[in-house]
Amino acid sequence: MSAAVSMVPDKAGRFGPFGGRYVPETLVAALDQLTQAYEQAIADPRFHAEFEFHLKSFVGRPNPLYFASRLTAQAGGARIFFKREDLNHTGAHKINNSIGQVLLARRMGKPRIIAETGAGQHGVATATACALFGLPCTVYMGEEDVRRQKLNVFKMQSMGTKVHPVTTGSRTLRDAINEAMRDWMATVESTHYVLGSVVGPHPFPRIVRDFQSVIGKETRAQCLDQLGRLPDVVIACVGGGSNAAGMFFPFVDDPSVRLIGVEAGGRANDPGQHAATLSFGKPGVLHGTMSYVLQDEDGQTADVHSVSAGLDYPGVGPEHSYWRDSGRVEYTACDDSSALESFYLCSRMEGILPALETAHAIKEAMRIAASRPHGDIVVVCLSGRGDKDCYEIARLSGQDLETASVH
Numbered sequence: 001m002s003a004a005v006s007m008v009p010d011k012a013g014r015f016g017p018f019g020g021r022y023v024p025e026t027l028v029a030a031l032d033q034l035t036q037a038y039e040q041a042i043a044d045p046r047f048h049a050e051f052e053f054h055l056k057s058f059v060g061r062p063n064p065l066y067f068a069s070r071l072t073a074q075a076g077g078a079r080i081f082f083k084r085e086d087l088n089h090t091g092a093h094k095i096n097n098s099i100g101q102v103l104l105a106r107r108m109g110k111p112r113i114i115a116e117t118g119a120g121q122h123g124v125a126t127a128t129a130c131a132l133f134g135l136p137c138t139v140y141m142g143e144e145d146v147r148r149q150k151l152n153v154f155k156m157q158s159m160g161t162k163v164h165p166v167t168t169g170s171r172t173l174r175d176a177i178n179e180a181m182r183d184w185m186a187t188v189e190s191t192h193y194v195l196g197s198v199v200g201p202h203p204f205p206r207i208v209r210d211f212q213s214v215i216g217k218e219t220r221a222q223c224l225d226q227l228g229r230l231p232d233v234v235i236a237c238v239g240g241g242s243n244a245a246g247m248f249f250p251f252v253d254d255p256s257v258r259l260i261g262v263e264a265g266g267r268a269n270d271p272g273q274h275a276a277t278l279s280f281g282k283p284g285v286l287h288g289t290m291s292y293v294l295q296d297e298d299g300q301t302a303d304v305h306s307v308s309a310g311l312d313y314p315g316v317g318p319e320h321s322y323w324r325d326s327g328r329v330e331y332t333a334c335d336d337s338s339a340l341e342s343f344y345l346c347s348r349m350e351g352i353l354p355a356l357e358t359a360h361a362i363k364e365a366m367r368i369a370a371s372r373p374h375g376d377i378v379v380v381c382l383s384g385r386g387d388k389d390c391y392e393i394a395r396l397s398g399q400d401l402e403t404a405s406v407h
């Protein structure tokens, strides 16, 4: 592996054959403006200082690199550490990117923010950043997700965000992205679109990766400081791929560090029953970027399923496609029932309720740790806390939290 894995994307936003920009003409000017504003921002020390200030004072960074001692004993091999993104304000990694992009919107003088959301985590993070900076915000959310995630809808509305239910298509995340793009096309002069993962047209995959790279940078420094060396294995779950990209990127030029992404294996390997894009997808264009996409025989975007709403996406960030094909990162999948098992195991053994998305990565960490010597270091990105999933997990376990009595 050469030391050049980190030297992407190129000027056109290409990660090898992936990435780029497949959008209507009306968006090209806005994407060019965003690219230019971003390059100026990252060359400006004041922008970095401002971003770091808010990550520290508002988000609560740096969060700990935590030794999961009881899960380590249970696995019986390598030491398992958690990078605690669940301890960020709003409970997940999404806030890192939302704050960065809202700061960028301010620099561009755009007074209005829009965003898409699936389960609502990115919507809540963006609504939070907009409340912090006093900007009006509209969040597009599939009607089906509005119904399933009432609490997040209430949180966004409480912070002054307008939640716009999307009634087209499957009424989930991918339709919400389409609607947000449509809004943006009509309002680009006044509006910045805060995309929530490392997907979409250039420059979004790079911007989101960079803002989320605070995860991997802190982890790298904490490993060197607390453990005296780099980790042997780093593991993260992959939906669109932002927590994984942010965690992996600062390690991609360290050939000794094995990187593993975990996708949603769902109920089965049959089409429509999972969201394991890098295992079962083919290269194609979705939401303005070239990447692996789950497709049917006619090339139509396939239906997807996962127990965790945050992994339930038929595409994946173009940089992950590049890392997959170059062999730098390995990708695997964890099925719904293993993720649920892992949720309960982590809760009981560590006193930490992980998000269902994160539970996929913890499952793989247990498997890998068991196969490696005691001295080895396995780090998992604990992308978020599980509070948001308690109703759904209870329902899947045969309880209804609205009416439950204690046995």
Ligand SMILES: *Cc1c(COP(=O)(O)O)cnc(C)c1O
Pocket: 092, 093, 094, 121, 122, 196, 197, 198, 237, 238, 239, 240, 241, 242, 243, 244, 310, 311, 355, 357, 358, 383, 384, 385
């Ligand atoms: C949104 C979310 C994910 C999946 O999104 P990525 O862009 O793949 O990181 C994973 N974990 C949590 C807790 C999330 O909220």
